Amino acid sequence: MAEKIVRSDVLPVEKFGGSNMMVSKVCAGTMTWGSFVDKEEDAYAQLDALVEAGVNFFDTAELYPVAFKYGKTTEQWIGNWL
Secondary structure (H helix, E strand, O other), X not given: OOOOOOOOOOOOEEEOOOOOOEEEOOOEEOOOEOXXXXXXXXXXXXXXXXXXXOOOOEEXXXXXXXXXXXXXXXXXXXXHHO
């Protein structure tokens, strides 16, 4: 019989390099913002849910969204959300 999976109530965190900063072991990607996620408000809803779940590590890049409107969408939307 298969082993039962036990889920944690808390998202695990890890010390970031030599700093005292703790980051979530889950990284949230933002590559589809501005393309498949085409409304800024939808990105805000995703950010709210991720932060509520304990995520504090976000992957952004100056070229996101890839293959659509290249450039700065993720940083702009996160900046507006903050």
